Amino acid sequence: MTPDQAFTRYEEIRNRLPAAPQGGDRVQIAGLHELADQVDVFVFDAFGVLNVGERPIPGAHDRVNQLRQMGKQVLVLTNAASFTRSQTQAKFARLGFQFTPSEIISSRDVCEAHLYRVSPKGQWGVIAPPGFSPEDLRVDALALQDNPRDYDQAGAFLMLSAAGWSAERQALLHNSLRRNPRPLVVANPDLVAPREDGLSLEPGYYAHDLQDRLGLQVVFHGKPFASVYETVERRVPNIDPKRIAMIGDTLHTDILGARARGWSAALITDHGLFAGLDVHRFIDISGISPDWIAPSI
Structure with a gap:
């Protein structure tokens, strides 16, 4: 399936996905460090944001570590349900990311609980x-x-x-x-x-x-559906939802789900679904608009 075909299919099933408010200024930024005064919690998708397959994206380790040093909370919210909790932890460690178990929320864990x-x-x-x-x-x-x-x-x-x-x-x-x-x-x-x-x-x-x-x-269970966002919010209580930012590479999962929950959202363009494509065309067609757009985190 090509990215255009995937996007078309997401639009065909749009009525089955959560509804989200219009908006999102799609401000172009160079990286997530520019959002330090607007975001307290950075929630990362994995594929297309932190890694592509079994390879970490260049600079991703450094950016996550920089955000930690700035006093920001960092979490991973992944739809990769093939792995158990321990396997997921091991996968990120193998990729060079030192996330604690409490910093990783997988759709599989949330699903199993239901x-x-x-x-x-x-x-x-x-x-x-x-x-x-x-x-x-x-x-x-x-x-x-x-x-x-x-x-x-x-x-x-x-x-x-x-x-x-x-x-x-x-x-x-x-x-x-x-x-x-x-x-x-x-x-x-x-x-x-x-x-x-x-x-x-x-x-x-x-x-x-x-x-x-x-x-x-x-x-x-999984982005863009509510149960995984509810789980994240329980991990970071008393945080204004607008100061939680979902960082993802897809409009119909990462960005739509965050906006439906009242979170902020940043779209990463260079490594995932829209790599090499004009993302603004897809935003205009779908009406799903992130607050920020960056080539990489």
Whole structure:
């Protein structure tokens, strides 16, 4: 999928995303240090902001450390739901970022905390990454692969990762849900993610395909949906929302979700979804406008 195709698809599903007020002055800045007098808490997306695939973005370590030295709180809010909490911590350490566990909020952790509300009993069929261990989840879980009976026996479904997912497995899930509608929960609402070799398809892409074809209701946890922003706010109580800034590379997840929550937002343009493109064209079409635009953090 190309960036233009991804943007078009985000616009097609816009009615399923949170509504946000108009505004955002899209002021061009050189880096986040220019916002020190306006922002107390910097909340970073990961892909396209701190790293691209398995490579840290040049200068990202230094900027995060500079903000800490300026007395700012720094957090990561990631939709990458393939990893457990310890794996996520290890990933950032491997990339050279020294975030503490309390500074990392993943959509997977938030999602797991809500699963019992959706289906307190029965087995969950999980769209999971390679190497997934059912014991890593707080519910009875089975990784879905190529056995149709596993799909039909599940009492509910959870999408964590699209790594290893295929059109054939998507068809198995679709047919099982068509025969017997059950809850579907998605821990990564992203349609795509930037990698070294282009954009990968993510769980949100497959979930919205099922919504289109079956009309089922899907429960999403992750940007731009409210539960992850609520979790961040509990980590930084008594902070004016306008002095919390989401730093991201996508309009329909990072920027839209922040604006819907009353936060400020900065769009990073040179390493993620809009790398090499005229971002103002996409802002004008979507009406999702950040407060600031920077090439990198």
